[in-house]
Amino acid sequence: MTISGAPRAPADGSILLDDLLENGQGVGRADGVVTFVTGGLPGERVRVAIDAVKRNYRSGHVVAIEERSPDRVDAECDVFPRCGGCQTLHLRDEAEREWKRRVVSDALMRIGGLPDVAIAPTVSGLRDGRAGYRNKVTLVCRYNKSAMRLGFFEARSHRLVAIEHCPVLLPRLDEAVKALVRFAAEVPAACEGATHIVARASATGDELVVAFTGPTANRRLGEHTEELRRRMPELTGIVMTWDLAGENAVFGRRSAVLWGSPVVRERVAGATFSFGIASFFQINSAVLELIAQEMLARLAGASRIVDLYCGVGTFSVVAGMRGMATSGVESFALAVGEAAANAAENGLTRSAFECATVADALQGERGATLLAGADAAILDPPRKGCEPEVLAALATSGIGRLLYVSCNPATLARDAKALSAGGFTLARVTPYDMFPHTGHVEVLAEFSR
Numbered sequence: 001m002t003i004s005g006a007p008r009a010p011a012d013g014s015i016l017l018d019d020l021l022e023n024g025q026g027v028g029r030a031d032g033v034v035t036f037v038t039g040g041l042p043g044e045r046v047r048v049a050i051d052a053v054k055r056n057y058r059s060g061h062v063v064a065i066e067e068r069s070p071d072r073v074d075a076e077c078d079v080f081p082r083c084g085g086c087q088t089l090h091l092r093d094e095a096e097r098e099w100k101r102r103v104v105s106d107a108l109m110r111i112g113g114l115p116d117v118a119i120a121p122t123v124s125g126l127r128d129g130r131a132g133y134r135n136k137v138t139l140v141c142r143y144n145k146s147a148m149r150l151g152f153f154e155a156r157s158h159r160l161v162a163i164e165h166c167p168v169l170l171p172r173l174d175e176a177v178k179a180l181v182r183f184a185a186e187v188p189a190a191c192e193g194a195t196h197i198v199a200r201a202s203a204t205g206d207e208l209v210v211a212f213t214g215p216t217a218n219r220r221l222g223e224h225t226e227e228l229r230r231r232m233p234e235l236t237g238i239v240m241t242w243d244l245a246g247e248n249a250v251f252g253r254r255s256a257v258l259w260g261s262p263v264v265r266e267r268v269a270g271a272t273f274s275f276g277i278a279s280f281f282q283i284n285s286a287v288l289e290l291i292a293q294e295m296l297a298r299l300a301g302a303s304r305i306v307d308l309y310c311g312v313g314t315f316s317v318v319a320g321m322r323g324m325a326t327s328g329v330e331s332f333a334l335a336v337g338e339a340a341a342n343a344a345e346n347g348l349t350r351s352a353f354e355c356a357t358v359a360d361a362l363q364g365e366r367g368a369t370l371l372a373g374a375d376a377a378i379l380d381p382p383r384k385g386c387e388p389e390v391l392a393a394l395a396t397s398g399i400g401r402l403l404y405v406s407c408n409p410a411t412l413a414r415d416a417k418a419l420s421a422g423g424f425t426l427a428r429v430t431p432y433d434m435f436p437h438t439g440h441v442e443v444l445a446e447f448s449r
Contacts, residue, residue, distance in 0.1 A: 024087025385411030395422025
């Protein structure tokens with residue numbers, strides 16, 4: 001579309017790209033106007049079909065590549081790049097890791113005002129080329145002409161891209177998706193009213209759990225569990241959740257186990273973790289292992305740590321198994337219970353967990369008591385980063401070392417700026433390719449006094 005006063009697309013549609021956004025769009029200029037191009041890579045000259053023209057930029061997609069980047073590879077997926085799940089399946093793995101290192105560096109420089117921080121090379125957990133790595137998948141459900149289709153949302157839209165399988169999943173989880181797609185198409189009554197089907201496979205164990213979720217309970221799903229088990233013999237649990245908190249919610253506030261066990265088990269750094277399919281646990285078990293081992297190395301010599309935003313207790317438990325006393329804080333009540341159970345399952349007697357927001361837990365005398373005598377604090381916040389009150393409490397505490405695990409370089413950089421102003425120095429930064437073939441990057445940052 002074209003709006004009045006907006007810049008026009010170039011007559012030949014040919015653009016030289018010089019950058020790459022986190023959403024996988026190449027960036028170039030034509031007639032002085034910034035153009036975002038789906039399917040293009042830096043260094044490429046591409047012919048572009050313009051999809052939208054705004055006052056300050058255009059967006060479009062590649063229709064032909066005139067000069068190909070040496071970093072381009074063939075995407076082994078029939079629905080890329082329409083599917084919004086992956087953004088960089090067409091980018092060579094080594095180039096993707098270097099790009100992610102630059103994303104972290106740029107954020108720390110632009111947002112954090114920290115231009116002199118050394119960024120280590122991005123660490124990858126991939127061992128077999130482009131083998132799948134994800135241990136969890138969330139499939140969108142849509143009725144179309146009385147048939148149930150499963151897939152992912154198209155990039156930057158809510159249009160469904162139907163799939164038959166997904167190459168970035170663990171192989172056994174990909175096989176499960178193939179079976180679920182056929183099951184939904186052939187037994188649509190079992191999926192009636194579902195908005196999502198979530199499947200999780202253990203990367204280190206035998207568990208494979210599937211959850212059907214929607215705004216209301218589907219009473220007919222129970223009639224078809226035997227058929228689903230027949231089609232998916234590796235299944236260990238079938239769950240239904242309903243009463244969604246909002247239209248974008250995946251899991252409901254109420255749930256029922258229709259068959260088997262809802263629990264998935266993973267081993268990380270010698271510890272065993274059990275958690276439900278609705279609980280947060282990293283989707284790349286191989287990279288989580290690498291981060292845990294590096295964190296343990298950086299905590300060498302510590303006797304007591306505080307684990308903030310601790311989830312199911314992953315870092316508390318692996319630290320506790322090395323003799324450290326640990327105190328965890330988490331606002332999700334279910335995860336707190338799982339963290340305590342995981343500590344007990346691994347034989348720990350010096351680990352405690354509190355259900356509270358981290359901001360509340362660190363306030364006043366309560367926070368001073370929690371932080372007193374701790375050698376280090378671990379921070380693993382959601383994408384929005386840490387609350388200002390949390391950073392302020394840490395700055396005025398006696399803690400001399402922070403290990404910050406971030407899934408968002410922008411909020412890490414913002415928080416690093418605040419911590420630097422509060423007396424901490426950003427000592428080491430290591431990006432991890434937790435989410436290969438996407439624009440997301442995990443970071444382990446170490447702060448010291």
